[in-house]
Amino acid sequence: MDSLEIDLEEALRRDDLVWIDVRSPGEFNEASLPGAVNVPLLDDQERHEIGLLHRHSGEKAARLAALDLVAPKLPRLVARVAAAAGDKKPLLFCWRGGLRSLCLFQAMQLAGIPALRLKGGYRAYRRHIHRRLQNYKLRSTLLVLHGLTGVGKTELIRELMARGYPALDLEGLARHRGSVFGAVGLPGKRSQKDFDTLLLHELERFNGAPYLIVEGEGRRIGNIHLPAFLVEAMEKGVHVIVTASLAERVKRIAGDYLPPVLTAPEIEQIREALCHLRRRLGAAKTGYLLEQLDAGCYVAVVETLCRDYYDRLYGDAKPGRYDFIATIDTADMKAAVAQTAALIDGLSRKSLENKEEKGALTR
Numbered sequence: 517m518d519s520l521e522i523d524l525e526e527a528l529r530r531d532d533l534v535w536i537d538v539r540s541p542g543e544f545n546e547a548s549l550p551g552a553v554n555v556p557l558l559d560d561q562e563r564h565e566i567g568l569l570h571r572h573s574g575e576k577a578a579r580l581a582a583l584d585l586v587a588p589k590l591p592r593l594v595a596r597v598a599a600a601a602g603d604k605k606p607l608l609f610c611w612r613g614g615l616r617s618l619c620l621f622q623a624m625q626l627a628g629i630p631a632l633r634l635k636g637g638y639r640a641y642r643r644h645i646h647r648r649l650q651n652y653k654l655r656s657t658l659l660v661l662h663g664l665t666g667v668g669k670t671e672l673i674r675e676l677m678a679r680g681y682p683a684l685d686l687e688g689l690a691r692h693r694g695s696v697f698g699a700v701g702l703p704g705k706r707s708q709k710d711f712d713t714l715l716l717h718e719l720e721r722f723n724g725a726p727y728l729i730v731e732g733e734g735r736r737i738g739n740i741h742l743p744a745f746l747v748e749a750m751e752k753g754v755h756v757i758v759t760a761s762l763a764e765r766v767k768r769i770a771g772d773y774l775p776p777v778l779t780a781p782e783i784e785q786i787r788e789a790l791c792h793l794r795r796r797l798g799a800a801k802t803g804y805l806l807e808q809l810d811a812g813c814y815v816a817v818v819e820t821l822c823r824d825y826y827d828r829l830y831g832d833a834k835p836g837r838y839d840f841i842a843t844i845d846t847a848d849m850k851a852a853v854a855q856t857a858a859l860i861d862g863l864s865r866k867s868l869e870n871k872e873e874k875g876a877l878t879r
Contacts (some may be wrong), residue, residue, distance in 0.1 A: 520621070521633045522607070533607040536597055538616050539638065547709035549609075549641055550717055553600040555593055557586050559617050581616070590623045601779050609634035609641075611771045615724070645712050652719065656682070656728040657867075659752030659860060662838065664766030665826040666772075667758045668846040669731045675730055675853045680858060682722035683729035689714045692738030711740045726867040727754070727860055754863065755838040760846045766819045774814050781807065786817075797825060797874045 527533060535552040537544050540563040544554040558566065562585050565666055597606050606624070610616035613636045624631040634640065655760070661669045661866035670687055677683045691706035722728050732755075760768070780787075786809060794802045801824060808816045842859055846852045 521613070521635050522630070523635045527607055527632075527634055533632070534601040534604045535634075536600065536606045536608045536620075538608055538610050538620050541610070542835070546707045547642075547713065548638065550713060555596050555600065555620070556592065557589070557620060558582065574696055582615075585748060587620060590620070593620055594623050594627050594876070596628065597631070598627075604660070606631045607634055608632070609637045612639045613637035613877065642709060643875050646824075647715055648716055649712055650743075652716075652743065652745055654745060654749050655723050655729075656725050658749050659727045659729045659863070660732045660750050660753045660755050660838075661729065661758050661844075662732040662755060662840070663758035663760075664765065666769040666822060667760040668768055668849060668852070669758050670772075671768070671849060672758065672844070672846065672856060673729055673853055675849065676856060676860075679853070679857060680731060681857065682725040682727070684715075684718055684722075686715075686731060686733055686773075687737060687741070690737040690740040692740065693873060699830050705738070706740060708740060708801065709759075712743075715743075715746075726864040729856075755840050756842045756844060756859070757838075757840045758844045758852075760783075762819070762822060764847060765822055768813060769818050769822065772817070793825060796829075862877055 518846055527535075535549050537548045537552045537554050538557050538712040539548075539554075539559055540560050541554060542558050542563075544552075544556070548554070548778055566578050566585075568580050597608070600606070606629075608617040608621050608624075608631055613634060617633050617637065621631055621633050624818050661672065670685065673683045674688075677685065689706070690711055701781055730750065730753075732750060733742060733747075736740055754807075787806065788804050790802055790809065797805070801820070805817050805820060808814075808820075841856075844852050
């Protein structure tokens with residue numbers, strides 16, 4: 517049996533495996549391995565009930581109850597794993613390489629279907645990601661885009677990514693646009709575990725490129741904490757200011773934050789966000805914004821927030837804080853993309869020439 521349990525390092529080297537996460541859907545949705553397939557032994561409610569039973573009646577009672585729940589499912593679960601694996605070998609894992617993966621693994625063995633188990637489970641992978649980010653050596657210089665809310669920094673980054681330029685869409689990875697309104701209209705929150713996994717994957721894709729494009733961020737994006745090395749690299753990077761008129765910014769923010777028709781939950785999200793700003797904006801201004809929201813005057817809400825909240829709060833684009841090497845205006849996004857691309861190309865050529873000169877001096 518031990519020979520059919522492999523450690524994480526070996527699993528990551530192999531390309532003949534399909535990763536099968538047997539944890540509950542809730543655990544899987546919070547964080548898993550990139551590309552993993554969820555074949556849960558217990559659903560979220562069942563897992564909750566077994567947990568309560570374990571707490572109140574002990575491990576033996578919980579195990580027996582779990583067996584009653586899982587046993588009838590095993591033929592169907594085995595078939596799902598086999599279908600997901602295809603001509604590759606399934607690698608089963610749970611939280612820490614315990615009973616859940618063992619149970620399905622033994623059922624696979626009885627069915628005569630080859631399978632492996634991951635030693636240490638998802639916890640081993642999480643520790644691996646944590647260690648990698650703690651000791652990560654970023655070899656690229658960051659090209660950091662700054663600018664007031666709504667100037668189009670994220671749109672500019674995504675357009676450059678579509679052209680093949682190395683870039684990190686940190687707000688996309690965090691599933692949050694930054695600021696108190698950052699999660700409005702977006703799907704469920706991203707966990708720190710999931711963000712760390714996605715971030716490391718993106719960094720590995722691009723590390724070694726002369727320049728890596730990012731949007732200037734603080735230490736957090738919503739509830740997500742950025743690793744210290746990335747925050748430090750932003751400070752030491754090359755800085756560009758992105759600009760747009762207030763009218764263009766309001767139009768862009770309304771398009772980004774507000775779908776064509778706001779649902780009741782989305783309106784409530786905005787209402788809660790506005791109430792959080794009462795101390796900064798004052799009771800009168802907050803009351804006005806809530807009235808405009810109830811009246812459906814969303815553009816008025818956005819314009820007021822731009823002028824009286826965002827522009828006063830986010831001062832990283834103020835002269836003197838950074839030595840900006842270029843100004844990019846997004847009134848014409850196509851031209852802005854071309855200007856930024858030309859800037860990156862020029863910086864990359866210069867970086868390559870400098871390396872060649874250093875190489876010639878050492879020969």
